[in-house]
Each structure stands twice: as C-alpha cells, then as structure tokens.
Amino acid sequence: MASVSTSKAEVSYIQSGLLSNPPLRADGPSQPALHPLANGSAHLSIGQNPHDGGGGTEVLAAAKLEVESVNPGKGEGMDGGRIVCTVSCSPSAFPHLSSSALDDLQHDLTTLLHETLAHPSLHPSNLAILAGKKSWLLNLDCVVLADAGNAHDALFMAARAALWDCKVPRTRGVEYKAAAAPAAKVAESGEMDVDRDAEAQQSGFDTRSIARAVDFELPDYWDEGEVLGGRERWPVCVTLNIAAPPPGSKGSLVPYLDAIQQEEAATPLRLLLAMRILGSGELDSDQIRAFVDTGENYARQLWDALNGKLKDEDIRRGQRARDRFARRSYKAANTPSIL
Template sequence: MALCEAEKTFVLHGVEENFRIDGREREDYRPMELETNIVSHAFGSARLRLANTDVLVAVKIEVDVPYPERPREGKLEFFVDCSANATPDFEGRGGEDLAVEISNSLAGAYRSPEVFDLTKLCILKGRKCWKIFVDILLLECGGNLYDAVSIAVKAALWDTRIPLVKSVTVDGNNIDMEVSEELHDCQKLDVTGAPIMVTVCKIGEQCIVDPSAAEELCSVGALVISVSRNKFSTILQTGSGSLHPQTLLECLQTGHKVAQRLHDALIETLVDIKPSENSVGFLR
C-alpha cells in the first residue's frame, strides 16, 4: 500500500480531531471475530479476524526432555508462517524477518513464570515434560499484526487441553507413561496471566491503538507493549522513527490501559463460549 501526501494529511487531521478515517476514536479497536476449536487435529486452536487482519493459531503437544538448566519445566515454542496470499510483501521470502520478529516477541512475552507457568508441563523432573508448539499462520494483513496474533494465541492456549498422565514407571533409562485415552480426561492451561500485546502508534502529536494499514504508513514511530497481570512483560519499538521520552510515557500508559480492557473482554468472551458454539464477535 502507498499513500500520497494528501491522503497522509487526511489521516493526520482525523487523528488530531479524534475521529479516524473509519469513524473510530484514538483508543478504539476495530470489530473482532473470534473462533475456537476449529482445527480438528490440534490440541487447541483459534482464528481471529480483526477487520482485514486474519490470524489462525493451532497448538500441538508432544512429550520431550526438559532443558538441563530447567529440569522442572516444560517447553513452549512459537512458529509464525506468513502466507504469500496475505500481502504481496510476503511473496518469496518477504515475510521471514517479520515472522522471526513476531515469534521472538511472543517468546519474550511468555518467558516469565508469572505469565505462563511452565512447571505445570513437567511430567517427571529432568526426564519427561510436555512440549507445546504454537503454530501461527498469517492469512491476511490489514494492519496491527502483533495485537491480533497475541489475542489469537491466548485464545488458542485457552482452548488447549493437556492429556492426563495416569502413571509413570521408571526402569533404569526406560520410562513408561500411561496416558488417559478418555477424550474429556484432560486438564486446561491457565492462561489468565498470558500477555496481550498492544501496538501504540504516534501520528502527529497523538497516540492511537489498533492502527490500520494506512495509519501504519503515517506513523512516525510505534511501540508494541506486552502487558500481563498489570505488568509490562516486553516492550518493542517498531518503525524507523524515534519517540520523545514524554511520548514514550504516554504510549506506555495508553498501552497498559487498553491491554487491561482487551484482557477483560477476551476472558469474558471465552468463558461465555458454549461447547456447541465456536464463533463469537466482541469489541463491536
């Protein structure tokens, strides 16, 4: 996407007047549509549509060996795939850098035990643990990828069920596990503290959230703020511009406030989803 100077001026003036080109105010999000339990072969899944941004997340689980330095913890890994159909910029190897950046940001945001307790994934100290693979597919890009990905990941982990290990038998180097074969004999992951990312863009003299693709082109700088349990877990600056210290403080305050609002709306939505329902819209 490319904007002429007149279009950029129009976007700028709208932000200054707190009336953006799609009718939103500066701290408003576009409508979201969330689906869970949509990938049959996954242990958990979710799909989030945020206007023209479309993200699919599937969670897989396997048995692995804990890291030697963290024998009581399981493993959590993120992989991002940028579909070539999402945007022409992803053709060839165009999306690889963005995919690595998003996966690294997620890994950093989930690193703290206060955010996600990996000890719950330990089966046998130093010998066996659950390893969770979170696969993220970017189907369409309409701006604000980080926020959409973080919400979809949290919803997919909420939907994930860990098989119940009934018994573990150790015979020398041989370890036998008995896993329950009952479909509903499993445990849910606790993701109430899982982070939500909020992208705060500086356009003109104002800060906005949930930038559209056009607004991202008008931004002089942006922060991706990851918030968990009222605390900042990671902060990433994107774009080529720099931010004044006062602007940085304003972005952090805005991101913290909006992240709490998103978290409350998401948890309320996930709790209300009935077993027979898998699609729901929120923040309309």
C-alpha cells in the same frame, strides 16, 4: 506493519486526518471480533466490513502438545517442559512483499511472540511428566491469513485464546518392581541352594528391579485433561499508533488504536504494550509513561472483553460435554442385552 506502498501525498492526507479534532479515519472505528474456538485453537478476525464480511485482519492459532525427552545439552527438552512459538504469514496476505521480505516479517513476529510467551514468569506449572526424563513441548503455531492492519494485537489475542483453551493430558507414572526373592534352601549335603531366577531378578541389568517411575501412561482421552497452569496470565498486546505533527510545526503527539495498513505506513511510531517501540520516531521518558498509562486503560478493556468470550466458550463446551455424556448414558441404559 507499514508494508504497503504509500505516496507522500497519501501520508500527508492520512496524518492530517489523524491529527484533526476529532480524528478522521478512512475506515472509522473498528471493534475486535472473535470466532468460536476449536479444541486448543482459535480463529480471530478484526476489522471486517460489516456489510459484506470482507477485509480485516485474520489470524489462526493452534496449541499442540508433544512428548519429548529431557536433554538440555542437545537442546531437545527441559525439565518442566518448554514452549516454542512460531508465526507464519500467508503470501496472499502480503502480495507486495518479496519472499525474503516475507521471511523477515515472519522472523520478527516469531521473535516477538516467542520472547513474550516463553518468558519464565508465564511458564505453566503442569508441563512436566517424569522428572529428568520426559516433559511436554508446547508448540504454538500462528498463521496470519490476512492483514488489514493491527496484526500484532490480533496475533496476541489469537495466541491467548488458543492457550486458554489448551488442555494438558493427565499422566500417571509406571513403576517396575522385582518380585520378592524366594528363601534360600539348604540341600541335604549342607550346601546353600539358590534359585537361579532369584539371582537374575537381583541383577543390576534387570529392569524389574527398578523401584521408581521409568515410564508413564495417559488415563485421559485426547480431548480431556487439565487446562494450562496459570492460563489467566497469558498477555494481550495493545498497539498505540502515535501520529506526530510535521517537523517545525506546533502540536502534540496523538495516540490511536486499530490502524489500517495505510495509517501504519503514515505513522512514524508504534508502541507495543507488552512492550516494544517500532518505527523511526523518538519518544522521551515522560511521553512513554503517559502513553503506557493510556495503553493500560485500553488493555484492560481488551482483557475484559476477551476473557468474557473465553469464559462463555468454557461454559458452552462444558454443557456440550454434559449433553453428550447424558445421551450415551441413556442409550446404554435402554439398549437390550443379548443372552
């Protein structure tokens, strides 16, 4: 995020190392690492020191569902549900930033994540509850706990992991119907005798006469339900940091991954492939196409590695649920009854 103070000498030294063949970097290549997932959340850390476990970029993400009324006019809800993403940054991760600069950073990250994940093409199909009445609001809250560089990629990986694991409780509509009105009786005087209760049941103000779902119930427990529709579509982000030679010198642009903070400060351009360009440098259309192709290869590797972790977690949690059910069944079958 280029949020550290770096002198001109440091910038020149870092750029020289990045442009050398092979590139020389301060921390060497860093590999992404995932922590086990909790229910609807993720804890991700990349670039930690393999010896003492310190340093690195660390992000927490949590997906939470809540019911809201459909009222688009007041901005409270939408038919079919909606998604709201929020990113906050721990002050301890950016001790050199003022409070206003930290607010700006949080706003930029929130905008990037929300505009990407709340796009209609990614909208889950199972956030509706009652058409025109109730829907799910999916809140995705992310916290950057530490930033040693490459926070954008870590943020999107944590978000994808949390959304992958999020489950939507099943709902069942509840209808209210009026009981059948009793037949009218003819009194001895020849006048029609109508039951007063029958009149009340036919009243337009009696909710029992409504023949459509007006409420819902949850047949699932809090940790059960269906996975988000289309969860395979949640994207990852790959940041190509583009090192440029000094003005007037010969040389080509060099893309690299997993920049530390000092490298970010010394790099004039960063290309976020899903997709936004950050920095003060310039790229022509041919260079953008070439870097997009390069980034796509990296993105596929990241996608496959992250999906492998998520699917392993699905298997582990499914086995844990089956073991818990078996223990409960065994205990119920072997508990003596008291007459």
